[in-house]
Amino acid sequence: MTPEAVIFDIGNVLLEWQPERFYDAVIGPERRARLFAEVDLAGMNEGVDLGAPFGASVEALAAAHPEWAVEIRMWRERWFEIAHPPIEGSIRVMRALRARGVPVFALTNFGRETFDAAVERLPFLAEFDRAWVSGRMGVMKPDPAIYAALEAECGVAPGRLIFTDDRADNIAVAAARGWQTHLFEGWQGWAARLVDAGLVQKAEVGL
Structure with missing residues (x-):
């Protein structure tokens, strides 16, 4: 047919769309692996995909994980480098x-x-x-x-x-x-x- x-x-x-590749290049594979193990970036992104506000979602996750706040905010600040x-x-x-x-x-x-x-x-x-x-x-x-x-x-x-x-x-x-x-x-x-x-x-x- x-x-x-x-x-x-x-x-x-x-x-x-390869966020791991972006973070590997920016913070190194070992630190990236820790970030992804300790912070639910994928879950946050799923919320955004379901309609949650992008900036507020990133900021809420950064506030919940202050030790990773710089890296989490990269998801918003450098989004076009991730989606590339x-x-x-x-x-x-x-x-x-x-x-x-x-x-x-x-x-x-x-x-x-x-x-x-x-x-x-x-x-x-x-x-x-x-x-x-x-x-x-x-x-x-x-x-x-x-x-x-x-x-x-x-x-x-x-x-x-x-x-x-x-x-x-x-x-x-x-x-x-x-x-x-x-x-x-x-x-x-x-x-x-x-x-x-x-x-x-x-x-x-x-x-």
């Missing part, structure tokens, strides 16, 4: 689809404020036909409710959607709903899947 619309995750699909670099091959794939008139959506766990800031700094994030952003919706992958919202609003039957994400749990929920799926492990594999689906040609996506 030929897909009618293509859905991209953003983190580690269109934009690298863009994955150029995936951007090329997205633009090739849009040039062919294929609807391209985003389904992403992303904070409200951070997404808005990212769109200003990274214009390709404004190129989707529509983006479903967890921080705006108050629900995040892999909760089936966020997939159901996209289905209800996009006007495309589930079996005609094709979705890529770097997390197997997010992919599994989409597949269970009848979506066509691709576990993202690199832009080349995603591009090849879309070529096989008849949506683009190799030359258009750099293969």
Whole structure:
């Protein structure tokens, strides 16, 4: 069944998201390992992805762990160094689809404020036909409710959607709903899947 619309995750699909790599470079691997063991940065970020205010969330965590306050505040102050670099091959794939008139959506766990800031700094994030952003919706992958919202609003039957994400749990929920799926492990594999689906040609996506 030929897909009618293509859905991209953003983190580690269109934009690298490797906080450990950032902190390794800034404070060293050993100190980073201690930081991540003692401070629930991932939990704080999940709260932001569910709609909690970004700055206040970072400050609350810094206040709770004053010995790590400088490092915790880097999550806000240097966010664009953490969410970096863009994955150029995936951007090329997205633009090739849009040039062919294929609807391209985003389904992403992303904070409200951070997404808005990212769109200003990274214009390709404004190129989707529509983006479903967890921080705006108050629900995040892999909760089936966020997939159901996209289905209800996009006007495309589930079996005609094709979705890529770097997390197997997010992919599994989409597949269970009848979506066509691709576990993202690199832009080349995603591009090849879309070529096989008849949506683009190799030359258009750099293969």
